[in-house]
Amino acid sequence: MFADFLLDWLSAVPGFAVPFALAALGLLVIEKAGVLSLGAEGFMLVGALSGIGAILGLGSQPLPALAVSAAAAALLSVLFSFLVVSLRVNQVIAGLSFVFLAQGLTGLIGTTEGWVNRPVEGLRSLSLIPLVDIPVIGPVLFRQDVVVFLTVPAFAVVAWFLTRTLTGLRLRAVGDGPDAADAAGIGVARMRYGAVAAGAALVGIAGGYLSVGTARIWVEGMTGGRGWIAIALVIFARWQPWRALAGALLFGAIEALIPRIAAVGVQVPQYFIAMIPYLATLGVMIWTCLRGNGGSLEPRALGVAHLREDR
Amino acid sequence: MSQASALPPALEMTMVSKSFDGFRALSEASFAAHAGEVHALLGENGAGKSTLMNVAIGLYRPDSGVVRVRGEAVVIDGPLAAKRLDIGMVHQHYKLVKAFTALENILLACGGPSYGRGLREVEAAVRRHCAALGFTVPLDRPVGMLSVAEQQRVEILKVLVEGARILILDEPTAVLTDREAEQMLLTMRRLADEGRTVILVTHKLGEVKRYADRVTVMRGGRTVASADPDSLSLSELTTLVVGAPVERERAPSPAIGKTMLRIAGLSGARADGLTVLSDATLIVRAGEIYGIAGVGGNGQTELAEILMGVRAPLSGSIELEGVGDLCAGDAGLRRELGLAAIPADRSAYGLAGGLSVAENYAVGGVLAGRFGSWFRLDRKAMNRATEAAVSAFDIHGVRSPRQKVSLLSGGNAQKLVVAREFARPPRAVLAHSPSRGLDVRAAGAVHQRLRAARDAGAAILLISEDLDEVLLLSDRVGVMSRGKIVAEFDAPADRNAVGAAMVHHA
Numbered sequence: 001m002f003a004d005f006l007l008d009w010l011s012a013v014p015g016f017a018v019p020f021a022l023a024a025l026g027l028l029v030i031e032k033a034g035v036l037s038l039g040a041e042g043f044m045l046v047g048a049l050s051g052i053g054a055i056l057g058l059g060s061q062p063l064p065a066l067a068v069s070a071a072a073a074a075l076l077s078v079l080f081s082f083l084v085v086s087l088r089v090n091q092v093i094a095g096l097s098f099v100f101l102a103q104g105l106t107g108l109i110g111t112t113e114g115w116v117n118r119p120v121e122g123l124r125s126l127s128l129i130p131l132v133d134i135p136v137i138g139p140v141l142f143r144q145d146v147v148v149f150l151t152v153p154a155f156a157v158v159a160w161f162l163t164r165t166l167t168g169l170r171l172r173a174v175g176d177g178p179d180a181a182d183a184a185g186i187g188v189a190r191m192r193y194g195a196v197a198a199g200a201a202l203v204g205i206a207g208g209y210l211s212v213g214t215a216r217i218w219v220e221g222m223t224g225g226r227g228w229i230a231i232a233l234v235i236f237a238r239w240q241p242w243r244a245l246a247g248a249l250l251f252g253a254i255e256a257l258i259p260r261i262a263a264v265g266v267q268v269p270q271y272f273i274a275m276i277p278y279l280a281t282l283g284v285m286i287w288t289c290l291r292g293n294g295g296s297l298e299p300r301a302l303g304v305a306h307l308r309e310d311r
Numbered sequence: 312m313s314q315a316s317a318l319p320p321a322l323e324m325t326m327v328s329k330s331f332d333g334f335r336a337l338s339e340a341s342f343a344a345h346a347g348e349v350h351a352l353l354g355e356n357g358a359g360k361s362t363l364m365n366v367a368i369g370l371y372r373p374d375s376g377v378v379r380v381r382g383e384a385v386v387i388d389g390p391l392a393a394k395r396l397d398i399g400m401v402h403q404h405y406k407l408v409k410a411f412t413a414l415e416n417i418l419l420a421c422g423g424p425s426y427g428r429g430l431r432e433v434e435a436a437v438r439r440h441c442a443a444l445g446f447t448v449p450l451d452r453p454v455g456m457l458s459v460a461e462q463q464r465v466e467i468l469k470v471l472v473e474g475a476r477i478l479i480l481d482e483p484t485a486v487l488t489d490r491e492a493e494q495m496l497l498t499m500r501r502l503a504d505e506g507r508t509v510i511l512v513t514h515k516l517g518e519v520k521r522y523a524d525r526v527t528v529m530r531g532g533r534t535v536a537s538a539d540p541d542s543l544s545l546s547e548l549t550t551l552v553v554g555a556p557v558e559r560e561r562a563p564s565p566a567i568g569k570t571m572l573r574i575a576g577l578s579g580a581r582a583d584g585l586t587v588l589s590d591a592t593l594i595v596r597a598g599e600i601y602g603i604a605g606v607g608g609n610g611q612t613e614l615a616e617i618l619m620g621v622r623a624p625l626s627g628s629i630e631l632e633g634v635g636d637l638c639a640g641d642a643g644l645r646r647e648l649g650l651a652a653i654p655a656d657r658s659a660y661g662l663a664g665g666l667s668v669a670e671n672y673a674v675g676g677v678l679a680g681r682f683g684s685w686f687r688l689d690r691k692a693m694n695r696a697t698e699a700a701v702s703a704f705d706i707h708g709v710r711s712p713r714q715k716v717s718l719l720s721g722g723n724a725q726k727l728v729v730a731r732e733f734a735r736p737p738r739a740v741l742a743h744s745p746s747r748g749l750d751v752r753a754a755g756a757v758h759q760r761l762r763a764a765r766d767a768g769a770a771i772l773l774i775s776e777d778l779d780e781v782l783l784l785s786d787r788v789g790v791m792s793r794g795k796i797v798a799e800f801d802a803p804a805d806r807n808a809v810g811a812a813m814v815h816h817a
Contacts, residue, residue: 166418166426169411173419177408184406184420185391300409 009253009260011140014148015214017252019044019206019223021151023230024237024244025158026202031234032162033195034175036303038095039080041227042102043073043200047207049106052218055120057113062123063146066208073204074197076102081196085189088305099227107220115218122216123147147209152245154202159241171195175299178306188306203227225274232281238297251277319382321346321508322398322477327366327376336362337373340534342527346476349499349509351519351540354529355552355606355776360512361403363529364479367510368393368400380477399475401466403482409455413437413448413465420469436472443505444498459585460491467498477508484518485608486585496522514606516548516814530554545815546807553778553810562762563802564786568597570632571770572739577627578794579613586625588613589794595739595770600761602773602785603796606813610794611774612655615743618772619652619660620645631738646675649738651764653728653745653757655774657721661728664717668709668727669697671716675731696734704730705756722753729760740764740771746780758784778813782806 023040030037037043050072054065080098083089110116123145131142162168173181174191182188210226211218229251237243258273320343329337337359344350354360365371367378369387377384380396387393393400407416414433423429434450441448448464449457457465463483470478480499484492500522503509511523519526519540527537528551536551543551572595579588588610595601605611616622618629620642629637634648645652654660662671673682673693682696683689697712706726708719716724725745732740742761746754761784765771775781781788788804789796790812798812 164426166423166429169415169419169426173408173411176410177406180406180408180416181419183390183402185394186419 005260005264007137007140009256010137011143012256012260013249013253014141014144014151015252016255017248018148018151018213019210019226020230020233020251021245021248022147022154022206022209023203023227024233024248025155025241026199026204026206027230027234028199028237028239028241028244029158029162029171029202030196030199031239031302032175032299033171033192034178034299034301034304034306035081035084035192035196036091036095037080037196037199038092038231039098039102039227040095040203040230041223041225042099043077043203044207044210044223044227044230045099045102045106045221046076047073047204048211048222049110049115049207049218050204051208051212052115052118052120053109053113055212056115056118062121062212065212066147066205069204069208069212070201071204073207074201077196077200078193080200081193084305085192085196088307091303091305103221110218110220117217117219119217120212123213145213147205147213155241155245162241172299174306175301178301178304182306182308192306203230206230229277232277236277236281236284238284239299240297318346319379320344321381322367322510323379323382324363324367325377325379327363327373327378329362329366329371329373336532337366338532339376340529340532341537342534343537344477344508344510344525346508347503347506348524349503349511349522351511351513351523351526352529353513353516353519353526353548353552355514355778358529358552359532360529361481362532364400364481364510364512367479368398394473394475397474397476398479399470399473399477400479401463401470401481401483403485405462405466407454407462407465410453412452413450413454413457413468416454416465417469417472421472433472437468440468440471444501446498459486460488460495463487463495471502475507477510478502479510479512481512482514483511484513484515492518514552514814516545516552519548520545528552546811549807549810549814552814553806561783561803564598564600565766567599567786568768570594571597572772573628573630573632574614575628575630577614577617577629578625579610579617579622580625581613587794588617588624590627591791591795593789593796593799595772597768597770598765599786600765600771600773600784602775602781602788603791604775604778604781604788604809604813605791607776609791611743611776611791613794614791615652615655615741615774618645618650618741619654621660634738647679649735651732651737651740651769653725653732653740653742655743655747657724657728662716662724664715666716667713668701668716668719669693669712671727672697672700672712672731672734675734679735700727700730700734704760706730722749722756725749725753725757729757733760733764736767737764737769740769741774742771743774744776745773746775746777754780778806778810782809 023044027037027040047069051065051069054060054068080094083094084091125143125145128142128149132138162172170186171191174186174188178188207223210222215222233244233247236247254273254276258270261268323343325341326339327337328339340359340363342363352360362371366373369389369392378387385396408419414430417437418429418433421433423432446464448461454462454465483495487495496518499509499511513519523540526540528535574591574593577588577591578586581587591610591614603611613622617624624638631637631648637645637648637650658664673696676682682693694712701709704726706723708723719727745757761771773781773784782804786802788800788809790798790809800809
């Protein structure tokens with residue numbers, strides 16, 4: 001009985017963790033380049049709608065639909081970059097207004113196109129051949145959809161890219177010392193545009209996965225604040241990819257647990273659960289500050305527009 | 312040296328002029344440095360040294376003039392163009408990514424085939440240069456954790472790995488200890504002996520005499536002399552740097568009273584933790600202007616900030632004789648005890664640009680309850696007082712007391728600060744570069760107000776990097792160097808003697 005509960009829960013965790021993980025990974029890329037993107041929730045909403053739109057409107061398969069999610073979010077992010085990188089608009093205000101813009105825009109398009117509450121087929125489960133034969137947990141953990149299987153390699157690729165390639169070095173330089181990067185001949189604005197677009201694409205996939213992958217249906221505002229949790233996760237992870245993945249798994253586990261313990265009759269206030277990620281983030285921030293290296297891992301130019309000192 | 316002179320100069324700049332918004336930073340400056348020499352570019356702050364060198368590395372485009380590198384006329388339109396011509400500069404403010412290691416920083420600037428191979432190539436090159444120069448630099452720690460001297464070595468290595476043949480070092484010893492500076496200068500000597508051209512931008516005469524093969528002196532945007540430093544005496548060099556005195560009428564104090572402001576053993580640190588004010592001691596008497604002269608960065612700014620109450624001292628005391636200890640409280644207490652402050656940075660400490668003229672004027676009296684109480688602001692009284700002050704202090708450009716302060720010109724904004732600070736007769740006044748950025752008339756008006764306050768019996772501490780201003784106003788001159796007063800002169804102070812004290816102790 002308890003073993004069944006445990007296995008059922010564990011098998012659901014990856015599906016719940018993937019949106020957090022991919023959104024946090026995308027944000028991490030953006031923030032490493034020194035851009036604060038509070039618009040994550042907006043990019044997720046756009047991803048969720050465009051994914052379902054690709055299936056219902058264009059008759060696309062689920063996987064190409066996720067590519068559409070990525071492209072749509074990346075496209076919108078160019079406008080965001082134009083505001084914060086080229087025009088040097090306050091990044092907090094620009095990010096917040098993008099959330100509201102995306103809420104309105106996706107609600108409008110989704111309802112006028114009639115995409116609300118129309119079930120789609122969604123992603124199929126695959127079996128990871130050798131591992132699925134492990135007794136008991138094999139069939140549970142290794143029979144998942146393709147996005148789950150690709151998430152861990154995605155983290156590996158991004159971590160390698162950021163720390164082991166010249167472009168990654170330049171991207172981090174732009175986020176940590178834009179003046180030094182500028183003096184080294186790196187196009188700060190170009191690098192930031194690129195990082196924002198790439199990161200937004202990942203956040204868009206996270207949103208698309210919610211509608212196409214797990215819910216298989218679209219409703220207005222369906223991301224339900226996951227973009228905000230992803231922002232908290234990046235801070236929680238001190239801008240380190242693997243820690244962000246661990247945090248995503250933790251919050252995925254919590255989210256998967258809520259309906260299951262409710263089903264066996266244990267009542268936990270949902271608002272308490274919803275509060276936990278932010279509480280954990282606050283805790284981590286306080287802890288790192290008390291330890292005396294507050295913000296030492298944070299990109300130094302995070303949220304600061306770059307302006308060459310021309311006198 | 313004679314052999315080198317036969318070749319065209321490695322870097323030659325002829326009749327270079329450059330203006331910023333009508334301000335002439337360079338006027339027909341000429342400069343030539345040869346391979347194999349350490350060439351000092353000497354001058355006071357604002358003489359145009361950095362501007363000239365920024366032209367050489369392409370950060371500024373000259374309005375007119377010719378730049379030649381190894382005999383060929385070139386257009387340097389950016390740092391990349393300078394890099395291609397083998398010109399490298401170590402800036403006064405290092406351009407390093409603090410979170411990166413030394414190797415990563417150098418790789419970032421130099422590039423490479425890939426991250427891993429580039430890092431190995433950079434490491435090999437760095438080790439070669441380190442061995443040749445006798446350097447030690449930790450290569451595997453973030454540069455933010457290295458000492459200032461180590462960070463500077465990273466900057467030099469960066470320029471060397473890039474392949475620079477012409478090295479420009481902007482005030483390289485300004486932030487170093489004596490020992491570190493000594494090593495730094497020996498390194499420069501070695502680089503020149505290897506056939507490179509080393510340009511040392513400095514305001515320290517001692518360095519020039521001891522280490523430079525040649526010196527070019529700048530003053531007021533012009534190059535006034537180029538010579539072998541051995542052929543000039545220290546006093547000749549001093550005169551070249553500070554220029555001939557500008558004759559203006561002095562007005563000595565009518566009556567100097569007893570000690571009013573007593574600063575004893577005051578020490579303070581800069582924002583980055585370096586102690587730059589160490590054991591400064593001085594007194595200012597009632598009815599006296601005490602002027603602090605000194606090369607910028609010797610603790611003057613920190614002294615002013617501690618006096619204003621925006622920076623806490625590490626030790627020492629500031630006392631208003633018979634009134635109380637200024638360090639016992641915040642800026643509000645200082646105001647209450649009768650200290651008026653005219654800060655150097657008007658826009659940061661003096662005025663709130665987005666607020667109105669009346670609000671900026673009245674804020675000094677609000678705490679004392681002059682414009683209403685804690686829950687009611689008497690706008691009418693504020694406007695009346697502001698209008699009176701505007702006409703009394705001859706502030707132009709104020710159409711209404713409700714007008715934003717940021718619309719005022721520099722001179723009128725400064726007059727507004729003075730009007731507010733002198734609204735109640737102060738016991739002591741801190742005036743930090745009070746005429747910075749002002750034209751002659753506005754500066755004259757501010758000076759007149761300072762003299763009037765002195766004649767009314769206030770003790771005035773004037774801190775200025777403009778030696779003319781200090782000599783013109785002061786009844787007593789103190790020279791600040793390395794965070795303390797190293798010499799004092801009674802008015803009229805001899806310009807060359809003060810100038811010599813400024814640079815010899817540095």
